[in-house]
Amino acid sequence: MAFTVQPAEPQGTPPTDGLLHFPASSALKLEPHLPPVASTDTTTRPDKPFVTLTFATSLDSSLSLAPGVRTTLSGPQSKAMTHYLRSRHAAILVGVGTAVADDPGLNCKIISPFVPEGVREQHPHQPRPIILDPSARWEVNAESKVIQLARLGQGLGPLVFVAKEVRSVPDERRAVVEGVGGKFVRVKSVEGEEFTWTDVLWTIKEEGLDSVMIEGGGSVINSLLSLEQGGEQELVDSVIVTIAPTWLGAGGVLVCPPRAVGKDGQPVPPVRLRDVSWHPLGEDVVLCGKILR
Numbered sequence: 001m002a003f004t005v006q007p008a009e010p011q012g013t014p015p016t017d018g019l020l021h022f023p024a025s026s027a028l029k030l031e032p033h034l035p036p037v038a039s040t041d042t043t044t045r046p047d048k049p050f051v052t053l054t055f056a057t058s059l060d061s062s063l064s065l066a067p068g069v070r071t072t073l074s075g076p077q078s079k080a081m082t083h084y085l086r087s088r089h090a091a092i093l094v095g096v097g098t099a100v101a102d103d104p105g106l107n108c109k110i111i112s113p114f115v116p117e118g119v120r121e122q123h124p125h126q127p128r129p130i131i132l133d134p135s136a137r138w139e140v141n142a143e144s145k146v147i148q149l150a151r152l153g154q155g156l157g158p159l160v161f162v163a164k165e166v167r168s169v170p171d172e173r174r175a176v177v178e179g180v181g182g183k184f185v186r187v188k189s190v191e192g193e194e195f196t197w198t199d200v201l202w203t204i205k206e207e208g209l210d211s212v213m214i215e216g217g218g219s220v221i222n223s224l225l226s227l228e229q230g231g232e233q234e235l236v237d238s239v240i241v242t243i244a245p246t247w248l249g250a251g252g253v254l255v256c257p258p259r260a261v262g263k264d265g266q267p268v269p270p271v272r273l274r275d276v277s278w279h280p281l282g283e284d285v286v287l288c289g290k291i292l293r
């Protein structure tokens, strides 16, 4: 994946093609937090891809107004940043709760850096969408946004991770997913329900995907952060959080991993970041860091 970004967009009539622009100056600041470019990589682990945990949150740590309610938090600049991240990862992962609530596109809508200045074309790299759906409850169909985008050549067909114990996936769902180059992937589960993150990441690597951005939602993020608690497991390589200047109020889907208890029995913070940098983007601020272990 080459790392070059188109220079500043010319001013004038607002674009109508839905494509986003992320300036090279902002992209360069993110580079230390992104997966290494393949040709220069000496840090790849054989057992897992590079993992970026990234999401947008309110001032009261909410991802959305309520479970099942798609909520816009990112402003235009930080939204473009998220799509830039999508251009720099081989895969993008969400839980089935997000797939059901948001009907997300999970593609990359930034302008290609590889075309002459002034030409507006979608970035050629698209991340492979991955949906964690242990009991195969996502009713994916021809109208699902991720399927429509893949059919139009504006995104890739999804990998749907279902538990080995699930008897069968309905034929029509399988046909829809396979029809756009995706597939159902069987993953070992614990008591027919949860996958271990080690197994999820190993399976992603087995699929030939060297990097994944994990976008959410609440259950996915909280379970990953609780594993990182006290350096228990070293799965997340980078954390990039967009913080929007709004409160969503009680009842939202929260990023709030379980509290840890210290040796003296007193509560201690479960996870902290190190090597932190803050980047204002429009009215939002983007926080980048690594898990302190």
Ligand SMILES: NC(=O)C1=CN([C@@H]2O[C@H](COP(=O)(O)OP(=O)(O)OC[C@H]3O[C@@H](n4cnc5c(N)ncnc54)[C@H](OP(=O)(O)O)[C@@H]3O)[C@@H](O)[C@H]2O)C=CC1
Pocket (backbone or CB within 6 Å): 054, 055, 056, 057, 062, 063, 064, 066, 067, 068, 069, 070, 071, 073, 094, 095, 096, 097, 098, 099, 101, 102, 132, 133, 134, 135, 137, 193, 194, 195, 196, 197, 215, 216, 217, 218, 219, 220, 221, 223, 253
């Ligand atoms: N602001 C932002 O950046 C983002 C916001 N969101 C918001 O988050 C909300 C959804 O969050 P939430 O309801 O918590 O749902 P999630 O998207 O976190 O999905 C949760 C479900 O995914 C499956 N799952 C999660 N972890 C595992 C695992 N380790 N093994 C197997 N299956 C797993 C389970 O499915 P099952 O129940 O079938 O067992 C679980 O219930 C939505 O409102 C969405 O809009 C989502 C992403 C980003």
Ligand SMILES: Nc1nc(O)c(N)c(N[C@@H]2O[C@H](COP(=O)(O)O)[C@@H](O)[C@H]2O)n1
Pocket (backbone or CB within 6 Å): 055, 056, 070, 071, 072, 073, 074, 078, 079, 082, 094, 098, 099, 102, 103, 104, 105, 106, 107, 215, 216, 242
């Ligand atoms: N970065 C970010 N900002 C927000 O305000 C959001 N609501 C989200 N949500 C995530 O993006 C998905 C929807 O986007 P697409 O339809 O794929 O363009 C949504 O499902 C969440 O994963 N993210």
